[in-house]
Amino acid sequence: MSAELWLQALQEHGYRLTESRRAVVEIVAASSRALTPLEVFDLARAAHSDLGLVTVYRTLEKLEELHLIQRVHQPGGCQAFLAASQGHQHLLLCQHCGQATFFEGDNLDQLFATIAQKTGYVIKDHWLQLFGLCQNCQ
Ligand SMILES: [Zn+2]
Numbered sequence: 366m367s368a369e370l371w372l373q374a375l376q377e378h379g380y381r382l383t384e385s386r387r388a389v390v391e392i393v394a395a396s397s398r399a400l401t402p403l404e405v406f407d408l409a410r411a412a413h414s415d416l417g418l419v420t421v422y423r424t425l426e427k428l429e430e431l432h433l434i435q436r437v438h439q440p441g442g443c444q445a446f447l448a449a450s451q452g453h454q455h456l457l458l459c460q461h462c463g464q465a466t467f468f469e470g471d472n473l474d475q476l477f478a479t480i481a482q483k484t485g486y487v488i489k490d491h492w493l494q495l496f497g498l499c500q501n502c503q
């Protein structure tokens with residue numbers, strides 16, 4: 366479902382849809398795990414064997430530009446990508462298998478007020494990502 370929407374969005378932004386790009390989009394759209402470009406490459410190559418790594422990077426870049434995917438940080442520091450959240454959500458990431466879960470709601474106002482007071486900043490926004498072990502990895 367979202368793969369088709371992403372492909373449509375790419376096309377609307379003047380991006381030609383090749384089989385390689387389609388393979389990349391389908392892998393990332395279907396994944397509930399955050400994937401590194403190399404993992405995307407390996408998975409998508411199973412569907413499309415003459416896929417190049419450069420195509421993976423370019424397609425991910427374009428999807429990120431269109432806010433269809435988001436970059437997440439992993440404990441190792443290496444960049445991985447995930448379908449973007451809908452609206453303001455926070456991310457929970459399994460540090461073992463990369464499984465991603467979004468959650469809503471935060472009772473952080475008190476904390477932010479304290480931080481603002483201590484630092485003199487006007488806090489405008491936040492981005493929150495928690496690490497842990499998913500149920501399967503515990
Ligand atoms: Zn896990």
Ligand SMILES: [Zn+2]
Binds near residue numbers: 453454470471491493
């Ligand atoms: Zn929040």
